[in-house]
Amino acid sequence: MKGVLILSFKEIEELSLNHWQPLSTVLYDGWVLRFADGYTKRANSIQPLYDSSLPIATKLDACEDMYRSQGLATVFKLSPYTKPMPLDDELSQRGYRFAEETSVQMLELDALPSPDPAVRAKIEPLSSAWIAHFCRLSHVDPRHHPTLSQMLQRIVAQSGYVSIIAGGQVAGCGLGVVDGAYVGLYNVVIDQALRGRGLGEQMLLQLLHWGRSPGASRSCLAVVLSNAPAMRLYAKLGYSEVYRYWYRINDSTARASH
Incomplete structure (x- = not known):
């Protein structure tokens, strides 16, 4: 069952990447960096979906430099399947704040x-x-x-x-x-x-x-846990949670206008 869930996670995350397009994308050692002038976290965040080999500290410095050059906060979209697994702890220790825990849900359409x-x-x-x-x-x-x-x-x-x-x-x-x-x-x-x-x-x-x-034959969506009316609506339609994701945010790289 665990293998099925991980496959579903990757499928859904890749669908989300394809369906919500940024203005530009950088692929960096297994991480997907997205930029869209600050409009929505999904389109302006780093998604560590795949295996990587460089030291985390080296990569974080490079990512922060890239987002700083665009005047954007450095934002990571994380889940229980993030690679490498200790990344959330590393970001917390580095001062990244936790934000917007979100439920990814699916519905069979039969x-x-x-x-x-x-x-x-x-x-x-x-x-x-x-x-x-x-x-x-x-x-x-x-x-x-x-x-x-x-x-x-x-x-x-x-x-x-x-x-x-x-x-x-x-x-x-x-x-x-x-x-x-x-x-x-x-x-x-x-x-x-x-x-x-x-x-x-x-x-x-x-x-x-x-x-x-x-x-x-099935539908997927993401809803912020704090959005109680939307959570009730999706439950009424029969959606059920597959996994959750959340953001870690470093605001220090953003210009005041963003």
């Missing part, structure tokens, strides 16, 4: 309920209108709007952008990316004033049925 036909939703290719609605609902800093647009345009796998309509306006957005047997869900947001009405559930059901059509 018994999906049908979405409510009375709820209006549409799934379309990427558009400037969808980006504008997502930025409005998620309160994305205007300086990051062009970065987000570039990141979404870099997704190679089949992607669908869902919008749910309530009161004649877009009340929620989400992104689905189909990659082989998986549909990954990202950027799920509902208008804060309209939460608690079942719109999120209906929007996700629309997206999951869309993902199943080209052959996806």
Whole structure:
């Protein structure tokens, strides 16, 4: 069972890398360094997925120099499967703070309920209108709007952008990316004033049925543990936890503007 879990971890982490594209990537001795002008930790972090051979201290110095040159905090995305295993302790001793423990969850799509036909939703290719609605609902800093647009345009796998309509306006957005047997869900947001009405559930059901059509048989997503409403929603849909990840952050390499 342990081997199966590790395989699933690598599959899901590689899907996440492919589905949430940074502006640039550096591969460094088994570590994946991602840069996207500071927009989201996932796209501006170091992911130590593979075996490495250089001393950890040497690598940390080099990584901090690279992120400092970009004016960004040095951020590591870690999990129980991080290589090398002592890295979390090393980062803690070096002063990196712990942040955003996150649950990675999966759902088999063989018994999906049908979405409510009375709820209006549409799934379309990427558009400037969808980006504008997502930025409005998620309160994305205007300086990051062009970065987000570039990141979404870099997704190679089949992607669908869902919008749910309530009161004649877009009340929620989400992104689905189909990659082989998986549909990954990202950027799920509902208008804060309209939460608690079942719109999120209906929007996700629309997206999951869309993902199943080209052959996806399971879904994966990541949710911050402190986001209790989202945790409840995903549990209601039947998602279950596979593993967790968290971040270690060194803010000293960031410029004040980031």
